[in-house]
Amino acid sequence: MPRTVRAALVQTSWTGDKESMIKAHEDYLVQAAEQGAQVICFQELFYGPYFCQVQDPEYYAYAESVPGPTVERFQALAKEHSIVVVLPIYEQEQPGVLYNTAAVIDADGSYLGKYRKNHIPQVKGFWEKFYFRPGNLGYPVFDTAVGKVGVYICYDRHFPEGWRALGLNGAEIVFNPSATSRGLSNYLWKLEQTAAAVANEYYVGAINRVGIEDLGDDDFYGTSYFADPEGKPVGEYASAYDPELVIRDLDMDLLTTVRERWAFYRDRRPDSYGNLVTP
Numbered sequence: 435m436p437r438t439v440r441a442a443l444v445q446t447s448w449t450g451d452k453e454s455m456i457k458a459h460e461d462y463l464v465q466a467a468e469q470g471a472q473v474i475c476f477q478e479l480f481y482g483p484y485f486c487q488v489q490d491p492e493y494y495a496y497a498e499s500v501p502g503p504t505v506e507r508f509q510a511l512a513k514e515h516s517i518v519v520v521l522p523i524y525e526q527e528q529p530g531v532l533y534n535t536a537a538v539i540d541a542d543g544s545y546l547g548k549y550r551k552n553h554i555p556q557v558k559g560f561w562e563k564f565y566f567r568p569g570n571l572g573y574p575v576f577d578t579a580v581g582k583v584g585v586y587i588c589y590d591r592h593f594p595e596g597w598r599a600l601g602l603n604g605a606e607i608v609f610n611p612s613a614t615s616r617g618l619s620n621y622l623w624k625l626e627q628t629a630a631a632v633a634n635e636y637y638v639g640a641i642n643r644v645g646i647e648d649l650g651d652d653d654f655y656g657t658s659y660f661a662d663p664e665g666k667p668v669g670e671y672a673s674a675y676d677p678e679l680v681i682r683d684l685d686m687d688l689l690t691t692v693r694e695r696w697a698f699y700r701d702r703r704p705d706s707y708g709n710l711v712t713p
Contacts, residue, residue: 447645467515475520487650497526513543541579573599601634615652
């Protein structure tokens with residue numbers, strides 16, 4: 435039988451406080467589940483503003499344990515609505531040890547694990563080294579009710595090595611939750627993630643927030659989308675300005691078609707790539 439996964443992305447704007455953001459995303463999850471979605475991913479640091487526009491220790495207060503209170507809220511919802519959830523959270527492992535993290539929850543509500551953002555930028559308006567340590571959990575792929583799911587977060591997407599590591603680890607869908615601004619990266623947005631989908635022969639879910647937040651003048655341009663393993667968008671791109679729940683049907687049989695057409699994994703030459711990991 436053909437295998438199809440109905441997948442959802444959420445792009446939205448900052449509401450002004452953590453609790454209302456969490457509640458808004460609970461509502462998005464319920465809406466998605468009512469429309470038959472089997473997996474959903476939220477934007478980077480979903481329950482807060484993108485505070486990395488400034489460097490201020492007051493924003494450390496947004497961090498929490500993973501798993502922890504927010505993960506537990508969404509575990510209950512995942513179980514109630516039988517939906518896999520990718521939940522990007524500001525993680526505190528211990529005081530002073532903080533990560534940009536995404537928890538993965540299965541459709542039965544079980545916590546499967548987490549990915550920690552590996553590549554941390556430090557450029558104007560993206561002062562992330564002030565807030566996050568680089569990830570130290572590698573490139574895990576999670577065996578979920580919808581198949582094998584990987585996560586790559588925002589700035590990670592500029593580094594092809596992690597995309598390939600996720601493919602080698604068996605990923606069928608990779609979500610890239612982001613907070614990325616129009617003036618900086620808009621020209622790359624529809625290019626990099628479709629190229630990653632083609633090169634690694636899996637689906638990519640690209641999520642970006644929308645609007646201008648109180649902390650700066652970065653204009654987050656939304657345009658969330660799914661790219662298939664032929665590099666084509668699945669349906670339309672989301673709005674560049676407005677919050678939107680994106681739901682698309684992913685033909686998982688296309689993975690086999692493409693992998694049999696292009697034997698990229700067979701024809702790799704890891705024996706010749708050693709200098710790529712030499713500092």
